[in-house]
Amino acid sequence: MSVTAPAGFEAAGVAVGLKSTGKPDVAVVVNRGPRKVGAAVFTSNRAKANPILWSQEAIKGGVVEAIVLNSGGANCFTGSFGFQTTHQTAERAAELLGVGAVGIQVCSTGLIGTGDEVFRGKVLDGTEKAIAVLSPDGGEDAARAIMTTDTVPKMAVHEGDGWSIGGMAKGAGMLAPGLATMLVVLTTDAVLEPAEADARLRAATRVSFDRLDSDGCMSTNDQVTLLASGASGVVPDADAFTEALAAVCRDLARQLQADAEGASHAIAIEVVGAASEEDAVEVGRSVARNNLFKAAIFGNDPNWGRVLAAIGTTAAEFDPYQVDVSMNGVRVCSAGGPDRPREEVDLTPRDTHVLIDLHAGDTTATILTNDLTHDYVHENSAYSS
Template sequence: MSVTAPAGFEAAGVAAGLKSTGKPDVAVVVNRGPRKVGAAVFTSNRAKANPIIWSQQAVADRIVEAVVLNSGGANCFTGAFGFQTTHQTAEKAAELLGVSAGDVLICSTGLIGTGDEAFRAKVLDGTEQAIAALSVDGGDHAAEAIMTTDTVAKMAVVTHGGWTIGGMAKGAGMLAPGLATMLVVITTDAVLEPLQADEVLRRATGKTFDRLDSDGCMSTNDQVTLLANGASEVVPDLEEFAEALTGLCQELALKLQGDAEGAGHDITIEVQHAVSEQEAVEVGRSVARNNLFKAAIFGNDPNWGRVLAAIGTTSAQFDPYDVDVWMNGVRVCTQGGPDRPREEVDLTARATHLIIDLKVGESTATVLTNDLTHDYVHENSAYAS
């Protein structure tokens, strides 16, 4: 049920013809109240799609009635026509739902730089179809409608203390952080004040989606939205809620990592004993974005020298000649030199766990990435065909 697991939410996903496959491509998620609290975080890419520009304005008052999402077209770099399409989509949804267009967020995903009258007509028609099909059982269909190169729909639900959180996510490529990653809609029937919703969402995304860095490519369309309606009438302990929300976001982030385009390995990079969490993230990300390291993992090669070379490009505090590195439980490097034989490292399984011990502080952070494969290159070279 994903986004319709919490009380007071309805959703739908329909096929409007945006995808040549005939699969669902327009989704709508509606908050039926009683509260209409909304918060969102967006890509920090300066090149922003029209739905991002619209949604950043619409969420400013922290009131959100509905979210309309489409796959099959990013509506990015489509000029004034594209922004008008986004505006008209919000107006269409608002008219049919009896709400203000300024309280409807819009999300799009797909190929950049495409959009015409046929695209607009399909999005508007799909919005109308989806609203007509809204139901408390429509969460699964909505999750399917936002897929592009995804092979599976990503959903998660957490129930705790009388309230529930539900979420759906889309993402298989262009997975790099910038406050948010991919398209994600999260709903809850807990009672949250607007500022609380914004705070817990940013805390959760900062620890989860913001540390998923599969290919170092930041999208123009990334958005994570949290809707809270208070239908459970339960005011949660904010720390307990934040922990549950972070757990749900982490579950979705791991599903996104596991479905990354063409990936053969899911790599968890755990940086230990850094001076600060920020520096631990910087070190982890330097490895996550190192193509030589990622190619080595694809080839099942425990090339720890590439790890040290990557972290040496950062501004983090550490002694390059006093770093330990583990790969799948085997310490291959200690004090900046060789330790156990490389042959002891088994990288044939999909899960790969890399530990980097900087030995300079008490902070830690984990960054998620994938290997660099032939399939990734092929899929992204043929994406528009």
């Protein structure tokens, strides 16, 4: 059900030839109300795609009537023509839905530099076709239409106390968020004011998508959008809602990690004993971005020296000669020196757990990443050809 699980939402996904495979490539999600509250977080990459430039401005009033998403082209670095394409997409959707254009969020994903007249024609065509088949059961179709190199659609649902949250996500490469990552649409029928929606979305993404760092590469097009219809008539408990939203985001983040391009391991880097949350995240992210560590995990090699070398490049509070490192439950390094023999570590399971104890405080954070594999190199050396 994904984004159409909460009351007040309709969605659709259609195929208009943006993908050479003929698979669905334009999705629309519409909020039927009664409230049209929206909030979003965007990539912190300073090179932002045209849809981001539009959506950042359009959402300032806290109202989102609908969101149009296309795969098969990022409409990034396509100049003023590309921006006009985004604007025309919003206007076309607004006209068909009988609302104002600033109520329309637009997201695009695919190859950077794609956004010519053919692209524009197909996106406008897809917007019309999707709006014509909007349905309260269209959540899965929408989730399929935003896939690029994803092998499976990503969906999640949470049932709260009289309200619910639904979500869909796409993203299989270039996963390294600043404020947000990938394309994600979250819906809820809870009653939220715009400022509440914004605050709870930021709180939820900070501990979920912001801690997914598959390949260290930050996209130009990432956006996470929350639409709140108020259709349940229930004002949720603030903490319960934020935690539920975070749980849905973590669920989607794990689905993204599980389907990351070419990966053979889904690695959770749990940093404990940190002096601050910032330190824990910096240490986890530094290890997650270390190509030598990532290649070692691919080779089922518990190379803890590379973990310590990566930690050493951070500004976090720690003494290298106090650090412990465990892999899949075996402490291979204690106090910055060898502990259990590396032969005891079994790295053959896809799910991999690296535990780093900095012994510098009592704060914890977990970063999700993937290994560096032959398939990753292959997929990303052949992507645009």
